[in-house]
Amino acid sequence: MTMKTKKLLLGDEALALGAINAGLSGAYAYPGTPSTEILEFVQCNDVAKSRGIHSHWSSNEKTALEEALGMSFCGKRAIVSMKHVGLNVAADPFVNSAMTGAHGGLLVISADDPSMHSSQNEQDSRFYASFAMMPALEPSSQQEAYDMGTYGFSLSEELHLPVMIRMVTRLAHSRAVVETDENPENENELAYPANPRQWVLMPGNSRVRYRELIAQQADLERLSEESKFNRFQEGSNRRIGILVSGIAYNYVNECFPDGCPFPLLKISQYPLPRNMVAKLADSCDMVLVVEEGQPVIERGLRGLLDRGVSVRGKLDGTLPSSGELNPDNVAAAIAALVPDMKKQLLKASPEPAKIVAPRPPALCQGCGHRDVYAALNAALEEFPSPKVFGDIGCYTLGWLAPYNAIDTCVDMGASITMAKGAADAGQHPSVAIIGDSTFTHSGMTGLLDAINENTPMTVIISDNLTTGMTGGQESQGTGKIEEICLGLGVSPEHLMTIDSLPRNHAEMKTLFQQEFSYKGLSVIVSRRECIQTARRHAKK
Amino acid sequence: MKTDIILAGVGGQGILSIATILGAAALRDDLYLKQAEVHGMSQRGGDVMSCLRISSTPIASDLIPTGAADLIVSLEPMESLRYVQFLSPTGWIVSNTVPFVNIPDYPAINDVINELERRDNVIAFDMDATAKEVATQRSSNMVLLGAASTLIDIPTEKIENGIRTIFAAKGEKMVESNLAAFRAGRLRAQHREQ
Numbered sequence: 001m002t003m004k005t006k007k008l009l010l011g012d013e014a015l016a017l018g019a020i021n022a023g024l025s026g027a028y029a030y031p032g033t034p035s036t037e038i039l040e041f042v043q044c045n046d047v048a049k050s051r052g053i054h055s056h057w058s059s060n061e062k063t064a065l066e067e068a069l070g071m072s073f074c075g076k077r078a079i080v081s082m083k084h085v086g087l088n089v090a091a092d093p094f095v096n097s098a099m100t101g102a103h104g105g106l107l108v109i110s111a112d113d114p115s116m117h118s119s120q121n122e123q124d125s126r127f128y129a130s131f132a133m134m135p136a137l138e139p140s141s142q143q144e145a146y147d148m149g150t151y152g153f154s155l156s157e158e159l160h161l162p163v164m165i166r167m168v169t170r171l172a173h174s175r176a177v178v179e180t181d182e183n184p185e186n187e188n189e190l191a192y193p194a195n196p197r198q199w200v201l202m203p204g205n206s207r208v209r210y211r212e213l214i215a216q217q218a219d220l221e222r223l224s225e226e227s228k229f230n231r232f233q234e235g236s237n238r239r240i241g242i243l244v245s246g247i248a249y250n251y252v253n254e255c256f257p258d259g260c261p262f263p264l265l266k267i268s269q270y271p272l273p274r275n276m277v278a279k280l281a282d283s284c285d286m287v288l289v290v291e292e293g294q295p296v297i298e299r300g301l302r303g304l305l306d307r308g309v310s311v312r313g314k315l316d317g318t319l320p321s322s323g324e325l326n327p328d329n330v331a332a333a334i335a336a337l338v339p340d341m342k343k344q345l346l347k348a349s350p351e352p353a354k355i356v357a358p359r360p361p362a363l364c365q366g367c368g369h370r371d372v373y374a375a376l377n378a379a380l381e382e383f384p385s386p387k388v389f390g391d392i393g394c395y396t397l398g399w400l401a402p403y404n405a406i407d408t409c410v411d412m413g414a415s416i417t418m419a420k421g422a423a424d425a426g427q428h429p430s431v432a433i434i435g436d437s438t439f440t441h442s443g444m445t446g447l448l449d450a451i452n453e454n455t456p457m458t459v460i461i462s463d464n465l466t467t468g469m470t471g472g473q474e475s476q477g478t479g480k481i482e483e484i485c486l487g488l489g490v491s492p493e494h495l496m497t498i499d500s501l502p503r504n505h506a507e508m509k510t511l512f513q514q515e516f517s518y519k520g521l522s523v524i525v526s527r528r529e530c531i532q533t534a535r536r537h538a539k540k
Numbered sequence: 541m542k543t544d545i546i547l548a549g550v551g552g553q554g555i556l557s558i559a560t561i562l563g564a565a566a567l568r569d570d571l572y573l574k575q576a577e578v579h580g581m582s583q584r585g586g587d588v589m590s591c592l593r594i595s596s597t598p599i600a601s602d603l604i605p606t607g608a609a610d611l612i613v614s615l616e617p618m619e620s621l622r623y624v625q626f627l628s629p630t631g632w633i634v635s636n637t638v639p640f641v642n643i644p645d646y647p648a649i650n651d652v653i654n655e656l657e658r659r660d661n662v663i664a665f666d667m668d669a670t671a672k673e674v675a676t677q678r679s680s681n682m683v684l685l686g687a688a689s690t691l692i693d694i695p696t697e698k699i700e701n702g703i704r705t706i707f708a709a710k711g712e713k714m715v716e717s718n719l720a721a722f723r724a725g726r727l728r729a730q731h732r733e734q
């Protein structure tokens with residue numbers, strides 16, 4: 001009998017601890033809300049420290065995933081974690097890792113952000129898993145997140161495939177009591193794949209491997225049918241059946257404190273177990289699909305013609321098609337389909353108070369980005385139509401009043417490349433503003449394009465010596481930004497460094513203006529440590 | 541027991557340490573707990589809210605349904621009002637009355653206080669002042685926790701132990717001043733109830 005200890009853990013932390021206790025050898029990640037706490041937990045964990053488990057931040061999600069794949073190739077267990085849009089960056093190795101397969105257990109954790117609390121879209125990572133033909137797990141609770149550490153690694157090693165674990169904000173960032181094991185399992189020994197051929201994805205090998213992967217899908221489905229995380233619950237009221245996945249399960253349960261009266265199928269492992277879904281469909285008049293994120297399951301159930309089982313969900317407006325689920329909109333959906341339950345499900349709630357004003361987030365008082373924007377705005381005043389291409393980080397908040405300083409924010413690194421495209425189109429001044437961490441994540445390659453054509457544009461690297469937005473993780477370019485720029489080929493005469501401080505306002509403005517008038521590429525590194533990170537450093 | 545609490549404030553004010561302390565206390569009392577918090581962009585001086593659910597039986601949702609919260613516990617008066625739709629008909633608001641003004645269109649503070657006090661079950665006072673009297677202004681969140689603790693069914697010693705655990709690393713003086721703030725908040729709320 002193994003000992004269990006109760007711990008209060010975030011979903012992210014539970015998942016990380018589950019992986020450590022299952023014999024993890026390496027954790028890889030680039031910070032991104034809501035996934036950041038996974039690697040942070042490994043960094044602080046005693047077992048991980050004493051075993052020397054890898055937990056250094058990677059430059060971006062693609063490098064992180066490839067590093068984890070390399071560890072898996074050597075037979076060891078690895079996790080790689082990222083936010084949903086990070087999976088776009090890592091899409092190439094992700095899809096191809098299903099082709100190579102995994103050797104040591106490999107868990108690819110992608111944390112979605114429905115409602116866009118801290119993201120630019122609501123894309124659903126489950127699409128990627130089915131696209132890559134990989135199994136996916138979707139925990140519905142912190143306990144399941146913990147349990148999926150051991151389970152996920154075994155599944156990955158049994159199938160010789162990476163396994164996706166899909167998290168969502170409300171699980172990643174919600175704490176609950178989790179029963180955890182006392183004695184972590186040993187790490188795997190170094191060992192190499194039995195079939196080395198499939199790790200070389202040349203067309204001849206890939207064709208063979210792809211047929212295997214297709215043939216394997218039946219096994220994936222069988223394992224979903226047998227999974228302890230997928231459960232069918234009988235129900236006496238057959239007016240509807242509820243097909244629910246991940247944390248949406250909790251919202252359905254919240255509606256029925258005495259137990260759900262309808263037949264219910266809870267899904268936490270993909271691909272969908274067809275027999276279980278059929279059983280649900282056969283035991284009710286209409287299936288309500290309740291899933292967090294995009295209607296992945298619902299689309300599958302409806303198919304193109306939607307002439308089979310009667311399906312309700314996000315596509316017909318029974319549930320809202322954007323924003324996250326919550327106990328209220330789930331209760332409303334059930335009540336809409338079963339009107340005589342309205343009284344039981346819908347409770348009166350007080351009117352919202354009209355006096356309340358919105359309080360949007362803002363750059364911290366004393367943040368160096370503020371000084372950059374103040375000087376930039378002043379320097380751009382004389383131009384009729386300057387364009388400033390922004391990027392992802394705290395400095396995206398520069399779009400808001402009082403600065404209103406940026407014109408775009410698209411994806412990591414897009415400031416430099418969009419500024420280049422705009423300059424190519426004849427835009428002047430064309431300015432890119434990017435943080436240090438975003439620069440080393442995805443800015444360097446775009447900068448090389450601009451260097452090679454000496455594009456007339458100005459790149460401001462607002463270097464706060466950290467990854468500020470996600471809480472101050474170390475940034476991979478710290479202390480090396482100028483060297484990187486010079487190494488890539490930025491002209492030394494047009495690479496400037498200045499401290500982003502209020503007292504340097506005039507000097508910064510002059511510097512910006514001077515470089516706007518240069519008809520080639522300039523890079524200005526404006527530097528000051530993030531005050532939040534500086535505060536934490538001071539406390540240590 | 542079952543208590544659903546909405547913790548509210550402005551990013552950086554320290555509502556999450558209240559959640560951490562109650563969490564530690566609930567864990568010791570072998571209670572179930574779920575606490576959804578906000579990280580990332582929303583923390584930069586924007587409004588922050590955390591759902592804290594404590595119960596002697598298993599809890600389903602991490603989020604509290606509207607009309608179901610037993611308590612709104614807020615470090616800022618306008619922020620306490622942001623979530624009134626979550627309050628159950630018998631629920632209470634416990635709030636600091638000191639405004640945190642970091643937006644240009646913050647409403648007139650008297651209107652905010654009137655709106656707050658016209659509600660049925662409210663404990664609202666200047667918690668910064670109480671904190672300053674017995675400790676330092678930074679402990680106003682412990683005054684708030686003290687005031688709220690009168691409405692939470694967890695033994696006071698267990699919450700005090702939670703405070704000890706959380707502040708232990710910062711030294712005995714920090715522990716004592718936070719405990720003092722907690723007790724002052726508690727006393728003030730009890731006084732008010734009579």
Ligand code: SF4
Pocket residue numbers: 362363364366367368369394464468469530531532533584
């Ligand atoms: S966290 Fe750091 S980088 Fe972000 S706004 Fe605050 S001071 Fe600036």
